[in-house]
Amino acid sequence: MTQPPRLIVVMAFFRSDDGELVPAFDAAEFDSEEQALRTARQLAGNYVGVIAWSREAEPGMDGCGPPTVLFQSGEIPDVE
Template structure:
């Protein structure tokens, strides 16, 4: 499953793929295109993202909504904790990024509970 999301003014694609027969999955983040049409400006940032997952009728883990960029680590963790009772799994993570160049560093999980895909 692919979900497109605007992060720091850049359209980014999140790939959720099932591994281990739908019990577990993986999240991969890739740049799709520059959203503004302006020439890229090399700017380093930290993306802080929140995602929640639910199980479909077939038992497959799937995103409950489009991943959301959060303003701070604290707000991501607090919101993830609040949401944890309503979903099969919730994860908040951060990663250094230069989205205008399509470069993403290693993800660091800030909070995770329940069934969530592995980070790639």
């Protein structure tokens, strides 16, 4: 049985002048959890918050399953 496709993403955040957490850049997609974890750990010291997460595609449904946090550092907004 083949694994369903997975979305693996790293996002970093900074705090805007009005105090809001905002993305530092567009979400970066990765082919493996190892690559995402390595990148997230490298970014962690440079941003207010960093998160790496993954989601599996749900065959026969429009969309993806719930996110699984792989790495989190600092402050991040809620992940949906």
